Amino acid sequence: MNWLLILSLSILSLTAIASQPIIKFPKVEMDVAFSKIAALPFRPADNKIAYGEDPLQFALLWRAKKVSKLENKQQNLWLF
Structure with missing residues (x-):
């Protein structure tokens, strides 16, 4: 009986995980030039x-x- 409860809970949790929205990342170039990397903003470390x-x-x-x-x-709206 315990294994049935565990099986039910695991199936329920897997369906909840599977129903999460997929995050779509923007398309990027395959080979990024070093000049583009060097042009990115930089700030010194805090510690x-x-x-x-x-x-x-x-x-x-x-x-x-x-x-x-x-x-x-606004960020939370994109996540959910």
Whole structure:
């Protein structure tokens, strides 16, 4: 009887996952020129975190930008 319950729940969860909308990404070029990559905007890292004694042992951390409530609502509309 327990296996029937587990089977039912797993089938239900799989159908819920399968019914999610598919995200469609924009088409991009196959071979992107380095000049296009170099032209992209860049901002310095927010934090530099050392994880060892050597000066080359560090990680750079970029924090997510803060978005307004309106932008957040617009992004959520695209997700659902």
